[in-house]
Amino acid sequence: MSPDKPAQHKQDFVYAGKTQTNILLEIPSEQNPYISHKNYxxxxxLNQLVEKKSFTDTLLLLFLGELPTPAHSQxxxxxxxxxxxxxxxxxxxxxxxxxxxxxxxTEHLLPIGLNVLGGEQNGALEVAAAVNFxxxxxxxxxxxxxxxxxxxxxxxxxxxxxHIIAGFGNQYGAVDDLCQALASSVxxxxxxxxSDSILAWVLRFxxxxxxxxxxxxxxxxxxxxxxxxxxxxxxxxxxFQLVCAPxxxxxxxxxxxxxxxxxPMLKDEQHIYQPK
Amino acid sequence: MTNTEYxxxxxxxxxxxxxxxxxxxxxxxxxxxxxxELMGQVTYMQLHILNATGQLVxxxxxxxxxxxxxxxxxxxxxxxCNQVAAYAGDTKTSVVAAAASAILAADSRGYGGSHARKMxxxxxxxAFEQYQQGMPLxxxxxxxxxxNGKPIIVGFxxxxxxxxxRLKPFAEIQQKLEIEQGQYxxxxxxxxxxLKQHFNLSINCGGxxxxxxxxxxxxxxxxxxxxxxxxVSGAIACFRDQQAxxxxxxxxxKCQDIDYTGPQPREL
Numbered sequence: 001m002s003p004d005k006p007a008q009h010k011q012d013f014v015y016a017g018k019t020q021t022n023i024l025l026e027i028p029s030e031q032n033p034y035i036s037h038k039n040y041x042x043x044x045x046l047n048q049l050v051e052k053k054s055f056t057d058t059l060l061l062l063f064l065g066e067l068p069t070p071a072h073s074q075x076x077x078x079x080x081x082x083x084x085x086x087x088x089x090x091x092x093x094x095x096x097x098x099x100x101x102x103x104x105x106t107e108h109l110l111p112i113g114l115n116v117l118g119g120e121q122n123g124a125l126e127v128a129a130a131v132n133f134x135x136x137x138x139x140x141x142x143x144x145x146x147x148x149x150x151x152x153x154x155x156x157x158x159x160x161x162x163h164i165i166a167g168f169g170n171q172y173g174a175v176d177d178l179c180q181a182l183a184s185s186v187x188x189x190x191x192x193x194x195s196d197s198i199l200a201w202v203l204r205f206x207x208x209x210x211x212x213x214x215x216x217x218x219x220x221x222x223x224x225x226x227x228x229x230x231x232x233x234x235x236x237x238x239x240f241q242l243v244c245a246p247x248x249x250x251x252x253x254x255x256x257x258x259x260x261x262x263x264p265m266l267k268d269e270q271h272i273y274q275p276k
Numbered sequence: 277m278t279n280t281e282y283x284x285x286x287x288x289x290x291x292x293x294x295x296x297x298x299x300x301x302x303x304x305x306x307x308x309x310x311x312x313e314l315m316g317q318v319t320y321m322q323l324h325i326l327n328a329t330g331q332l333v334x335x336x337x338x339x340x341x342x343x344x345x346x347x348x349x350x351x352x353x354x355x356x357c358n359q360v361a362a363y364a365g366d367t368k369t370s371v372v373a374a375a376a377s378a379i380l381a382a383d384s385r386g387y388g389g390s391h392a393r394k395m396x397x398x399x400x401x402x403a404f405e406q407y408q409q410g411m412p413l414x415x416x417x418x419x420x421x422x423x424n425g426k427p428i429i430v431g432f433x434x435x436x437x438x439x440x441x442r443l444k445p446f447a448e449i450q451q452k453l454e455i456e457q458g459q460y461x462x463x464x465x466x467x468x469x470x471l472k473q474h475f476n477l478s479i480n481c482g483g484x485x486x487x488x489x490x491x492x493x494x495x496x497x498x499x500x501x502x503x504x505x506x507x508v509s510g511a512i513a514c515f516r517d518q519q520a521x522x523x524x525x526x527x528x529x530k531c532q533d534i535d536y537t538g539p540q541p542r543e544l
Contacts, residue, residue, distance in 0.1 A: 022538035028531035034524075036531050043539035052544055065539070105370055115380075160282050174278040213278075270289050273296035275307045276330075 023062065042066070056080065063235055071190055072229055078186040079225045083218060083240075085247025092117035092244070096252030101263045106256060113248030114241045121163065122219060127240040128233040130167025130223030138201040138227070146208035153212075167220025168209055175215040180206065183221050190228065198228045294330070306330055321345075328501040329494060336453040337492055341502065343449050344485045347442040348389040348506040351513035353526070357382040361511035365518025366526040378511030379504070385430075388507055389482060394500035396431035396486040401496065404463050413470045426475045431483025432468060442481035450488070458491025 025043075026036035039046040042061050049058050053067070056077045060068040068076070086093055096113035104112070118124045137145050153164040163169030170176075183206070187199040194200075202224040206216040216224075222243065226236040255262065295305040303310035306326055314323055321338040325331060353362040357378040364374035382388030385395060403416050420427035450457070464487035468479035489499045518526050 016535075018533060018535040020535040020537050022536075025536040025538065025541070026531040026534065033530040033532065034528060040541050043542040044544050045541065048544045105373075107369070108373060111373075111376075172278070172283055173280060264288075266288065266290060268298065271296060272289060272291050273304065274291055274293055275304075276293050 022065070060229065063239070064230060068229070071193055075186070075190050075225055076229060078189075079222060080243050082182040082186050083222060083243045083247075085250065086218065086244055087247070088251050091119075091122065093248050093251045096248045097255045098263065100252040100255030101258060101260055103256070103260060106253060109252035109256075110245060110249045113252060114245060117241050117244055117248065118237070121161075122217070124237040124240045126163070126166050126217075126219040127223050127226070127236050130165075130220050131226055131231070131233040131236045133166050134198060134202060134220075134223055134227045135233075137205075138198050142201050142205035143208045146205050150209065150212050150214075153214075162214075163217065164209070164214055167217055167223045168206065169214050169217055171217060173213075175210055175213060176217055179216050179218050179221055180210075182218075183216050183224070186221065186225065199224055202227075294327070306332070308332070325502055328504070329498040331493075331498075333492065336455055340446075340450055340453055340455060340488065344446065344481070344488070345503075345506045345509075347446065347481050348503070349508065349510035351510045351517075353514040353517065355510070356384075357388060357507045358511050358514040359527075361515040362518040362526045365515040366521070366523065368519060368523075371512060371515055371519075374515035375508050375512055378515075379508055382507040383504075389485070390500055390503045390506060392430055392482060393486060393489070393503045394496040396482050397490055397494075397496035397499045399430055400460060400464060400467075400483070400486050401490060403467065404460055404490075407463060413467065414474075416467075417470070417474075426477060427471070429467075429471070429477075429483075431464075431486050432471050432479055433477045440480040443479070443484060446481060446484050446488075458487075460487040460490035463487070 023042060025040040027038040027040070029035040029037040041049060041058070042065050044061070044067075049061070053061075054073060054077075056073045057067055060072060060076060088094065088097060092113045095116040096109045099109055099112045100106075116123070120126055120129070149165055153162075161170060161172060171179075183203060187203060191197055191200050191203070202216065202220070206220070209215050219240070222240045223236060226239065231239060295303065297303045302312070305314065305323070308314055308326075314326075318326075318332070319335060319338055319342070321342045322333060322335060325333050325338055325341065351358070353359055360381040361374040361378040364377055369377075379390075383391045385391055406416050407413070417427050417429075420429050422428065426433070461484070464479055464483055468483070471477040471479075486499065489502070494502070
């Protein structure tokens with residue numbers, strides 16, 4: 001410290017006296033201040049939500065602060081069905097299954113799968129990046145945007161799967177046909193009501209990519225819906241994990257009922273060591 | 277028809293460049309025999325660094341990094357990752373869930389020595405390169421984000437109000453282990469002196485460790501891998517402390533201990 005300056009207090013971080021939240025108000029019992037007598041979620045009585053609202057209504061209320069329109073609620077519900085089970089070949093599901101068959105504690109199966117689902121490739125971080133991409137581009141021409149990305153991608157030769165932009169690319173070298181079909185089922189009722197929507201832009205953008213053997217990926221499908229619903233990139237991370245969680249756990253716990261030999265263990269010759 | 281050759285080659289086959297287990301015979305790790313060249317010959321920390329980076333470092337380097345780990349994990353349940361482990365103790369999870377949760381909690385851009393180590397090493401690497409190219413320190417600092425008039429540089433501030441007690445042993449043990457101060461550590465102290473003079477900030481143990489790892493030739497990504505579980509020990513202690521206690525006994529909160537700032541009760 002320079003000698004002409006007065007000594008400063010070293011505390012550069014001032015911590016709050018209380019944790020703050022906008023989400024839940026707990027009214028304490030008169031008999032015990034640790035017991036909650038009544039809960040209000042974003043201002044609504046939780047009991048009334050239980051009686052009058054759906055799970056998807058309440059989920060969107062939780063994250064957005066307001067109850068959704070019926071169209072928004074239906075859109076999320078359709079996404080949740082579309083992604084309820086990524087299938088036993090997705091790395092996150094395989095991780096949970098591998099743990100399940102190897103007798104990992106049951107309570108770890110879902111966290112294990114969700115950790116793997118957190119990644120930048122086919123995972124939640126790709127969803128967040130796709131949300132950012134869509135938010136930044138959806139007001140531009142989808143065809144022109146796709147063409148520009150394809151032109152840039154031509155110069156890069158990548159072995160294996162190529163996601164030319166977060167949420168869009170090929171799966172095992174080809175367009176993900178199932179994802180394109182799911183997108184139609186998830187998006188169409190909404191697009192019929194609102195033709196200039198983000199979802200319509202994403203469909204048109206994906207179609208343009210199809211000509212180059214790229215298209216919408218499941219991470220992009222989720223990102224498109226989240227953008228349409230007004231869910232921000234950081235929130236999209238956990239919501240994607242939440243939406244995909246049922247299939248991860250279902251496949252993982254299924255394997256726990258089987259012997260440890262019920263899944264393949266590769267032989268020595270199937271593990272090829274090639275030191276650098 | 278799509279050309280699936282890339283995936284066909286890997287279907288039911290793993291290609292691995294780090295090691296191989298030959299059941300009943302030996303294990304190869306980075307071309308070294310675990311049974312005859314590593315067990316009994318190297319420390320656990322040397323082996324961990326070999327697995328994490330592919331480099332077998334000298335024992336004194338691994339010993340210093342082990343000392344650094346000791347400084348990254350205290351048995352104090354106030355620290356964020358330890359608090360997480362204590363909550364796990366409160367709900368009586370398995371110890372492994374507590375340990376894994378604490379490691380994940382410390383995978384943070386704010387503290388913890390894993391993700392933060394990568395960020396800190398990357399920042400120091402860039403600053404050092406710029407300094408080498410002739411950029412003055414004030415200009416290097418100006419590029420950082422500022423908060424409350426102070427630059428935010430990981431490794432050069434600690435989010436509590438005391439001196440960093442680890443710096444002295446870090447330096448003394450480095451000397452005792454006969455590890456020379458390299459160019460990155462010298463630069464880190466130069467940067468620290470500048471920050472102290474102008475912003476009342478100085479190097480903390482993370483900044484020191486980052487410079488040390490750079491001096492050993494590790495990349496920021498290597499640092500992330502080496503330090504990936506560095507908080508685990510203290511977290512397990514905090515779990516152990518809480519595990520035997522009754523439910524909801526770790527930092528219990530009254531309803532009104534939470535400051536609700538959302539919408540007031542409204543009709544559905």
